[in-house]
Amino acid sequence: AGGPAEAATKTSFKVAWTIYAGWMPWGYAVDQGIVKKWADKYGISIDMVQMNDYIESINQYTAGSLDGVLAANMDALTIPAVGGVDTTSLINGDFSNGNDGILMKTGKTVADLKGAKVNLVELSVSHYLLARALESASLSERDVKTVNTSDADFIAAYGTGDVQAMVAWNPALSDLKTRKDANLVFDSSKIPGEIIDIAIVNTATLKDNPALGKALVGAWFEVLSIMQKNDAAGIAARTAMAKASGTDLAGYESQLATTRMFYTPAEAVAFTKSPQLPETMKRVRDFSFSHGLLGNGAKSADVVGMEFPGGVVVGDPKNIKLRFDLTFVEMAAAGKL
Amino acid sequence: MATLRVENLWMEYGAQTVLERVNLDVADGAFCALVGASGCGKSTFLRLLLSQERPTRGTILMDGQPLPQDPGPDRGVVFQRYSVFPHLNAVQNVALALEIARAPGLGRLFGKARRAALSEAEVMLADVGLGHACGHYPAELSGGMQQRLAIAQALARKPRILLLDEPFGALDPGTRTQMHGLISRLWRETGMTVFMVTHDIREAFALGTRVLVFDKTRHDPQAPGAYGATITYDLPVDRSTSKVPSASEEKSAP
Amino acid sequence: MATLRVENLWMEYGAQTVLERVNLDVADGAFCALVGASGCGKSTFLRLLLSQERPTRGTILMDGQPLPQDPGPDRGVVFQRYSVFPHLNAVQNVALALEIARAPGLGRLFGKARRAALSEAEVMLADVGLGHACGHYPAELSGGMQQRLAIAQALARKPRILLLDEPFGALDPGTRTQMHGLISRLWRETGMTVFMVTHDIREAFALGTRVLVFDKTRHDPQAPGAYGATITYDLPVDRSTSKVPSASEEKSAP
Amino acid sequence: MRRLINLRPSRQGTFFLGALPFAIVLVIYFVFSSLRLAENPADKLMPAFSTMGEAIVRVAAEPEQRSGTIVLWADTGASLVRLALGLGIATAIGLVFGILNGLIVYARVTLAPFVGVLSMVPPMALLPILFIMLGLEETSKVALIVIGVAPYLMRDLALRVEELPGEQLVKAQTLGASTWVIVARVVLPQILPRLIDGLRLSLGPAWLFLIAAEAIASTEGLGYRIFLMRRYMAMDVILPYVAWITFLAAISDWVLVQISRRAFGWAHLGRGA
C-alpha cells in the first residue's frame, strides 16, 4: 500500500477520524466541503475517512495505511511512537474537562474505590484517569480489581448487578450520570489538560508535504469559528454534528460543555507552549511504562523521546518519535494560511 | 395367525394411478405369493399393508378391524433395500429385534439378558447361513448377505403377518433353497400369514398357497399413468397335485 | 471384441481373503456367466475387471496388454446398486452416455445434436420397456425399472466388455425374457465380451457360452476368512445340444 | 395409540403451531417491557412497541437532513451489496475448492489440512492485517465475509462430494467421462442442492461478519447504524434494525428454499431415494 514510508512529495492523503465530541467538527468540515476547499487551495487532495473503531484507526495509521489520524495523547505515544513511526502532533484540539469520569454505585468518594471491582477499558486513557484518581486518594492500582469492558457496552454493562464502579467517557458518561445509582467520584476536570485529543500525522510525510499541515490546520480552525458562534450557522453546524454522532443538539452541547476546545489558534499555541505539557506527557509516559505499554521489551521509561516547542525533550533524544509541533498552528494564528 | 380383507383399494401418486379396484380376502395362515410386471405396484401394495402409506380409496381390515394406522410388530417386513441398520453389525441387527421385544421401554437389554439375546441372534444368523459374518457391518456384506440378514431380523420378532419384497432375488440357488426351507418351516411352525413378492414364478408356486397376479386390465397408450393394476388372477395352489417342480428339486436342474 | 486373461489373481481385504489363485482365459466375444454362493466374491471379481479396485496379487491382461489402471468406456457396467444418476431422469440418464461419447470434452450436446441424442435415448428406453417412464427420476422408479434403466445406459455406450452384476434379479419373468432377448441380440450384433453374474442357473446356461462357478476349495471352520474362492468349474455351453430350457420357454412353465 | 413420528398436522395446524413461538416471545417482551417502563418511563433497554414505531418512522420514512437520503434504505442497500458480493465470492470459492478437495485426492491432501486450520483462525483477530492489505473501503468488508464463510462452504461441500457413492464415479468413467466431465455432469449437479443448504446455514454467519466489518470502518450500513446506536443504547432503533436484518435473512432463506425446490426437484423426491 502506498504508505507514508515512500513519503516524498505526493498530492493525495488519507486521514481517519472517529466519532467523538471533540472530533465531530471534522465530519462537518468534510460534509460542508471545507476540507476540500483547503486542500484545493494547496493543490492536494485529502480523503478524510470516518472509522467506527477508534483503536483500529490508530492501528491503521501505525501500520502505514493512513497519513494522519485523531488520537488521545497517550495512545499517540504508546501505539505509533512506540511502533517506530515518527509522529507529529499537528493540532492540540481540546482536552477532556469532565468528558471522562469514574462512577460508583454505592461509594461516594475515590477512597471508597478501595477493594472495589472497576469496569473500564484497560490500558486506555480511562485507565490513566483511574490511576490518577487513586493517586489522589493515596491508593494504588493494587487496591482495586480492574475488569476490561468494551466501550460500546458501557451503558448496558452498568445496568447489570455485576458492576460496582466504572470509568466511562461521553456520550455514555452523561447518560449514566442521570441514573439514580451513579455517583461521579472523580472526573477529568480534576486533572485538566492531561487527557488531550490531538491530530497526528506522519512526521516524514509532513516534512515533505507541508501543504498537508496547512490544509488541515486551516480547515480545522475554519470549522471551529463557525460552530463556536450562536448564530443560525453555528446552531446548524452543531445540530448536524449532534445528528452525525447519534444524539440531539442538547445532548451534543452537554458533551461539548465538558470538552475544553481550543477554538482559536492562539489558545492552542498557549496550551502547547505551556511547561505543563511536558510534565503531563512525562506522567503519561511513566504510567505507560509501568503498564508495559512502551513495548514489552522496554528497559526504561526513556526509550522513546518526545519533543516539545522550544526544544524541550523528554526521554531518549536520539529516538524522538513524538513531536508537538506548532509551525502550522502559529501560521494560522498569524493569519498566514 | 391373522386374516386380511382388502376392499376396493385405490392408490394414486398425483395423476398416476398405481393400483385400482383391488379386492382381496386372505385367510389366517395363508402364504400369498405376489407376482406381476416390474413397476406394476407390488411394493406399493406391501407399503399399504404395512400402514407405511395410506390408500387414496378403500379399506384394509385385519382380523375384521381396520388396519392400525401405524406399522407395528404384528406385521414384519423385508424391504427391497435399506432393510437393515447400518450402524449395527449383523448380530446386533438381529438382537435389536429381541431387545425391543423383551424391553419395549428402553429397547435395550443388559448383562445376562443381553448375552442371551446375542447368542440367540447368532443361532438365527447361522440359520440363514451368516454364522461366520456375525461381526460384520452391513457395508461389509454382499447384497445377498444383507438380504438374508434382513430376513433373520424380521423373523426374530415372529410377526403375525410377514411381508417380503423379493427376499430371495439376490441369492444363489443353494442358499435360496435353504432359505425356502427356513421360511416354509417357520411359516408352518408359527402359522403366520405371509405375503411375498417374487419374480420367480416357480418360487411363487413352490412356496405359496395362493398366487396373486397383479396386472393392468385397462391401458391407455396416450396416458400410461391413467389406469392402475389390480389382481387379475388369484390362483390357489393345491400342493399335492402341483406339477411345478418344488424349489429343492430346482437345484439339480442343470 | 476383446480377449481377457487373468493370471493367478488374489484379492484380500485386510485379513480376509476373498479370491485366490484365479486363472482365466476368455476369448473375444465370449459370454461368461458367473455363478456362485452369495458373498463368495463375484462382485469383487467384476470390480477388479473394471479397474475399480487393484488385485493384491496377479495380473489381468486385456487384448494381451495389462488392464488400464482406470475404468474406461471399453468396459461398461451395471452394478447391483447405485448404477444410475439420481439427478437425471430416465431419458437424461441414457442420453448422458451418448452425450459423453459424442462430446468427450464438454460432456454435453446442444441444439439439434442434443435433441437427436434424447430421441435415440427414448428408443433405447422403449427397448428395455421403459418407454412410458422417460421423464421419471430414479427415485420414482421401482427397483426393477431402475435396473433396466441402468442396462440401457450401459449399452448406449457400446462397450467392448460388458460387466453385469445380477442385472435381471429384480425383473418379472416377462420382462426378463424380453431383456434376455435384447442382451443376446446386442451381444451378437456388437460382438462384445460379456461377464454376467447371476443366481439363476437356468439363465446362466441359457445366455452364456461359458459358465464359471466360483467356490472355495479350502475351508477352515475356525477362520472363515482365511481362504478365498476361485473358479472351480468352467463349463462350456454347447447351445445346440443344451438340454436346459431356453429363457423364452420358461415363461410358459406354470 | 399412534406413534408421535407418524402424526402429521393439518395445514391450519401447521400455520398456527409455527406462529406460536413468535407470539410467545412477543408477549414476553411486552410484559417485561411494560414492567420496566412502569418503574422507569425513560428506560432504554426495552422500549415500548410505540416508541419503536416512532423510531422506525424516523429512520424509514423521513429523509436525513444532511444527505437527503432515507437512513434505513441507504443502510440496507449498502449492506446488501456487501453481503451479496461476499456470499457470491464465497460460494464460488467454496464450490471450486469443495469439489476439488472432495474429488481429487491430490488436491485434498494438499489443501484440506490448510483449509482445516484456516477455518479455525478467528477472522476478527486478523482484521487489522486485512484492513492494511485491502484498504478501508468495501474490499476488506467483503473479504471478511468471504474469509468467514468460504472455509465452511468448502469443507461442507467436500464432505458431501466424498459421500457420493463410489459406484457413480466408476459408472461415469465407464461411460467415458473425463475428470472434467464427471465434475460438470455428475458431481456439480448433485451438490448444488447441498450448496444451497450450506448457503442457508451461512446466512447467519455472513451477517455476523458483515456487521463486525461495518462496526470498524464504515459510514453506512445496517451494522454501522447498530454500532453507532449502541453507544447510546438506543434500543428503540437497534431492535427494529435487528428485526429488519432477521427479516431480510429469513426472506433470503425462503428464497433459497424455493430455488432449491424448483431447480432441484429430484433432490426432494422423498427420503432416502
Place this chain on the structure above:
Amino acid sequence: MRRLINLRPSRQGTFFLGALPFAIVLVIYFVFSSLRLAENPADKLMPAFSTMGEAIVRVAAEPEQRSGTIVLWADTGASLVRLALGLGIATAIGLVFGILNGLIVYARVTLAPFVGVLSMVPPMALLPILFIMLGLEETSKVALIVIGVAPYLMRDLALRVEELPGEQLVKAQTLGASTWVIVARVVLPQILPRLIDGLRLSLGPAWLFLIAAEAIASTEGLGYRIFLMRRYMAMDVILPYVAWITFLAAISDWVLVQISRRAFGWAHLGRGA
C-alpha cells in the same frame, strides 16, 4: 493417461503436499516482515519471528508482575472452560431439538420456523439484553457461545435425521419400537457421527463467539488478551495467541475425528455404504 480422480499420492507425498501451503504462508510472512522491519525496526504490524519468540517466552514462561500468574496458561484455562461449557450445552440443545425437529412433524412445524429465524438474529446486536438477563460474568459468555452455535447444530442435525431412509423408521416400527426406542436405538446412534462433524464445523464459530464475549467484560481469557493487546497493537503477542487458538482448535478437531473413527467405525466403512 490416468484420470486425476483415480490418483493417490504416497505416504510421504501426502505429508509433503499437506505441509506445502503452510510453508508458503510462513515464507510470505517472513519476506514481508523482513521488508517492513528493514524500513522501520520498531514496526508493530509484522514482528520478526524472534520478537514473537521473546513475547511467547514472556507470556508462557514468566509470571506476570501484577497477578503472579503465567498469563498464557491462565488465559487458556479460562477460555477452554467457557468453550467447553458453551459447546457442551449447545451440543445437548442441538441434539435434543435436532432429533425432535427432524423426526417429529409436530415439533418441526412448531419449532423449525422459529429456530430458522432465531439463527438469523445477529447475536452481537442483542448483547445488552443478554447482559441484563444473565449478568456480565461467565453465564453471559457461555450463553453467547450457545446462542451462536446451537441453532446451526440443531438445523444441521434435523436435516440429517430427515435424510435417514424412511424404510429404516418403518422397519424399526415393525420390530415394535416406540418413538422413544426409535430415537435411542436407530436415530441417535446414526446421527452421532454427524454430530461430531457438526461440532467440528462449529469449532471456528465457537471460538469467534468466545473471543467476542471476552472482549466485552472480562479479566482473563485468550480473547481478552487479544483485545487488550490490540489496544497498543502488540502483534508480537496477538499473532502467537491467534496461532495458539488455531492450534487448540485444530487439536480439538483432530481429537473429534479420532473419536469418530474409533467409536463409529461403521460410518467410515467406505463411500456410500
